Amino acid sequence: MTSSERVAKVVLVDIEGTTTSISFVHEVLFPYAKQNVEKFLRDSWKVDDIQRIVQDMQQLPQFEEYKVLLRAPPAEVDVELIAGFVRYLIDQDLKVTPMKTLQGLIWEQGYTNGELKGHVYEDVPAAFEAWRAAGLQIAVYSSGSVAAQKLIFGHSLVGNLQPHLSAYFDTHVGHKQDQKSYENIANLLKEDPKQILFLTDIPGEAAAARSAGLQAVILQRPGNAALADDQKASFELMPDFKSLQNLKLPINKYQA
Ligand SMILES: CSCCC(=O)C(=O)COP(=O)(O)O
Ligand SMILES: [Mg+2]
Numbered sequence: 029m030t031s032s033e034r035v036a037k038v039v040l041v042d043i044e045g046t047t048t049s050i051s052f053v054h055e056v057l058f059p060y061a062k063q064n065v066e067k068f069l070r071d072s073w074k075v076d077d078i079q080r081i082v083q084d085m086q087q088l089p090q091f092e093e094y095k096v097l098l099r100a101p102p103a104e105v106d107v108e109l110i111a112g113f114v115r116y117l118i119d120q121d122l123k124v125t126p127m128k129t130l131q132g133l134i135w136e137q138g139y140t141n142g143e144l145k146g147h148v149y150e151d152v153p154a155a156f157e158a159w160r161a162a163g164l165q166i167a168v169y170s171s172g173s174v175a176a177q178k179l180i181f182g183h184s185l186v187g188n189l190q191p192h193l194s195a196y197f198d199t200h201v202g203h204k205q206d207q208k209s210y211e212n213i214a215n216l217l218k219e220d221p222k223q224i225l226f227l228t229d230i231p232g233e234a235a236a237a238r239s240a241g242l243q244a245v246i247l248q249r250p251g252n253a254a255l256a257d258d259q260k261a262s263f264e265l266m267p268d269f270k271s272l273q274n275l276k277l278p279i280n281k282y283q284a
Pocket of ligand 1: 042043044045053057123169170171172173176177180204
């Protein structure tokens with residue numbers, strides 16, 4: 029096969045609901061961050077990078093909303109206030125960039141001390157190997173920070189999967205349901221959007237990717253949200269990465 033026949037060059041994977049179970053993120057990672065945020069902030073409060081995150085958190089529109097909910101808002105911004113705000117954002121699963129950066133730093137301690145191991149579905153390592161052997165590049169786009177993405181794959185249940193991954197994108201490129209984010213990713217990868225296949229569990233993300241010209245497939249992993257009939261009709265669906273080869277996608281020309 030010549031390079032001019034190659035019509036897909038990059039597989040761009042989402043994490044939660046795609047490579048990794050939603051339950052791991054919501055029942056292990058988020059509780060770990062909630063339980064450890066106060067101690068983490070206390071230990072690192074004076075560090076410049078942490079102070080920058082704390083400043084950014086105060087610029088979020090949700091910060092005023094949160095303070096109104098408190099019975100006795102503290103007179104000054106302190107560890108307790110910011111830790112409570114982080115827990116509030118996590119409970120609402122808000123994908124705001126400074127909180128996601130902070131989460132990644134808290135999880136780093138858990139991965140380093142062995143308390144956390146990143147969940148990946150059993151078909152993920154073999155698919156990563158097969159795609160790379162077929163000459164595809166694998167990139168990640170998640171609302172979790174790039175540092176958190178490197179941790180989940182670097183300390184996965186099946187070992188270090190980072191060598192398979194050549195690029196990572198988080199909400200610094202934009203929100204996952206915005207077309208522009210996918211245009212930004214294609215530009216950063218220096219690829220034609222048509223040559224990027226995005227795998228995700230969220231129809232709004234698949235739609236945004238497709239409007240930017242990417243190919244998109246929706247994963248129906250156990251525990252993922254049910255899809256409406258019109259969503260099922262609008263997208264290619266697959267239960268796992270093994271099934272990708274059964275779909276009539278340009279990417280499968282690699283297997284010819
Ligand atoms: C990087 S692992 C934690 C994932 C996370 O924090 C999250 O919010 C999941 O978002 P995704 O975009 O991967 O569905
Ligand atoms: Mg997801």
